[in-house]
Amino acid sequence: MKKTTINWHQIFKFFAPYFAILLLTTIIISTQLVSHATFITADRYFHFSRFYDAAEQIKTGNFSYFQNNITAMQSGRIINALYGPFFAYLNGLLVLLSGSWFTYQIIMDYLVYLIGGMAVYRMMTKVKVREVNAILLALLYLTLGIMPGWLRADNFMAWGAALAPYVVMCGIDMIQDKNNPVHWVKLMLIMAIIAQIHLLSTVILALSLVPFAIYSFVVNQNKKAILLNFIKAVAGTIVLTANFWGAFLLLYRTNKIALPKSFGLNSGAVHISASGSEHGQLTILVFCLFIAQICYVLFHLRENKLNTFVTLEGAVLLLVSSRFMPWHFIQTLLPGLGRSFQFPYRLIVAAYPLLFLGMGLTLEALVKYKKEKLIVLAVLVAALVQTTVCTIRTNVALTKMYNDPNRVAVLTTYYQIDNKRQDIKGAVNGKDKGLLFKLINRTEPDYLPIYKKHISPDMVNLLYRTDIIDQSMRYNYSVHGSSLYLSWVAKKSDEVQLPLVMYHQSRLQVNNQIVQPQKLNPIGSPTVNQRKGNNTAILSFIVPMWFWGLVIISLVGWLVLFLYGLKVIVNYRFNQN
Incomplete structure (x- = not known):
């Protein structure tokens, strides 16, 4: 041999x-x-x-x-x-x-x-x-x-x-x-x-x-x-x-x-x-x-x-x-x-x-x-x-900078950071990856909806911070399927601005009723009527069927390309032997 x-x-x-x-x-x-x-x-x-x-x-x-x-x-x-x-x-x-x-x-x-x-x-x-x-x-x-x-x-x-x-x-x-x-x-x-x-x-x-x-x-x-x-x-x-x-x-x-x-x-x-x-x-x-x-x-x-x-x-x-x-x-x-x-x-x-x-x-x-x-x-x-x-x-x-206890993160004024910056080290090295987003909040305006003709990024940033981030602590959040659930307790029946953003395709349901918000602020945060006691809001995004058709087309295209590549590799190996 x-x-x-x-x-x-x-x-x-x-x-x-x-x-x-x-x-x-x-x-x-x-x-x-x-x-x-x-x-x-x-x-x-x-x-x-x-x-x-x-x-x-x-x-x-x-x-x-x-x-x-x-x-x-x-x-x-x-x-x-x-x-x-x-x-x-x-x-x-x-x-x-x-x-x-x-x-x-x-x-x-x-x-x-x-x-x-x-x-x-x-x-x-x-x-x-x-x-x-x-x-x-x-x-x-x-x-x-x-x-x-x-x-x-x-x-x-x-x-x-x-x-x-x-x-x-x-x-x-x-x-x-x-x-x-x-x-x-x-x-x-x-x-x-x-x-x-x-x-x-x-x-x-x-x-x-x-x-x-x-x-x-x-x-x-x-x-x-x-x-x-x-x-x-x-x-x-x-x-x-x-x-x-x-x-x-x-x-x-x-x-x-x-x-x-x-x-x-x-x-x-x-x-x-x-x-x-x-x-x-x-x-x-x-x-x-x-x-x-x-x-x-x-x-x-x-x-x-x-x-x-x-x-x-x-x-x-x-x-x-x-x-x-x-x-x-x-x-x-x-x-x-x-x-x-x-x-x-x-x-x-x-x-x-x-x-x-x-x-x-x-x-x-x-x-x-x-x-x-x-x-x-x-x-x-x-x-x-x-x-x-x-x-x-x-x-x-x-x-x-990371090792500096007063710095740790290198971020601009478009962020809100927990005062105990050392906690960030535990967040990036620990198993609980979600902790990082409790310590740092991003306020930059990427991809937010706009409902005002002339508004600067700085103003969008300010509104997101005051109307979304600062208000979010008052609510309990949960996710079911593709929908976001908010719950809160109100002392009286009146209007409330929810810390959400709504696009044209967004659907809002408050206390089991689909509602048209009375008004939207410049970044799409809705004002609705709340009742005294427990309240629930559900935010969904309505996706048209034609879009899911495009997703299927894309996925099928990648699958076909993968199978084609597999065939080329198998044929190449077969010809080599």
Whole structure:
């Protein structure tokens, strides 16, 4: 019998990128791991809240697709339906399986970084970039821009950044694959996944593919097949995300929804920084690498068509996202962008993968120029060290805040926090995950209904605090099915404003009678008649049948795609044997 030999080189080659990514992540969050620190920032609290609501729905069986009946002060607000509903339930399941918020946070840190790092690595190896160079670029990507923002605050655009290289890989096919430039199943799958997680990332990344699509359509002869595959990809994405756009259609067609608070666009634009590397901060060494990459392409326009294409598009996107753009003037002309777009640096979700791909291609082109390649590699390694140090420094600073008994949580004035901040440590490391939402109340106005034409986010925030949070202690809450129950005892019969919010589709039942509230305040809090003694109110959200049809269509689409993928894997394994 022939003895089987183990190819250790192939094993090492396979596991090397995984090991490098996991090692880098561990080094970055080491102080956090030692201190068991959970960084309660604005975005993280927001996502913890909505995932806990999903977790409790799974645990109790009281499913409510629209109303948040467990968190959001049990006010009946809608959040998950408009923000990655399927992904929220997946996270809810992981929350249930995690022993504490700290454990859940660390699992997600490793998961996002592993997905993002391997996406960059696979993008590089797809265009034949050497493994060592691919790993270095993947590690640099993880410590720059939007990705380190995840470790700090659960910034959900990091999911877009983690998956963006797969979108770019679809663009690579459009440039290089002459026979089948549009791989519609891959394109449909990645865009649908991102759409189910983060809408704005989907929009930006879809727009970044437009130049690739135009090029592919112009240079290839079989335009009918290309157009057909694009239609298939778009149609398939619409099917897979039917639940998502259906919720937007249902709510925005009949309700005015509060916008987030406004930010200064210029302050959120990309700029050179000596002390940080996250979000809009661009370290000087990475800036030099980008400039060198752009200059190389400008002097070698015809050398590598793909390199030229991705570098120039990435450079344009980086320019638009930076302070070189007159964002002060733009915001004066279009003030609404401060609420909707908020941060121009968000464009780097597409710009950075394109520029990194260009750098990988340039490194391969410099193989014959040993001196120049060594210089670029030296700067690349130095840039990686610099961005890693910046990310570690941020992690250390946040850990110190967590360990500060007077601080613990890093939150803005849009939050109310229990005076005993040390209790938060027990909440994030204990088994009772719901305790966190008793110690901290969120008052930001995301997705609240608005019943007044001109009202500022600050006023919405104030009304939510005074009319919902401050009044909630007077009531007892319970959940049955998808409905929220309030009970209270009144000393006399008169009017009372309930700490609830009502959308156009909300139905309110008070003391066994369906009522039309006598009035709604600007955020939809109803005033009703109470009777002396015991009172009960039931808030429900009436979901039309056509919407449930869209949910079924979406779920069936994902099931069909799963079965198709399973068939492809089985056939591949069968052919290998």
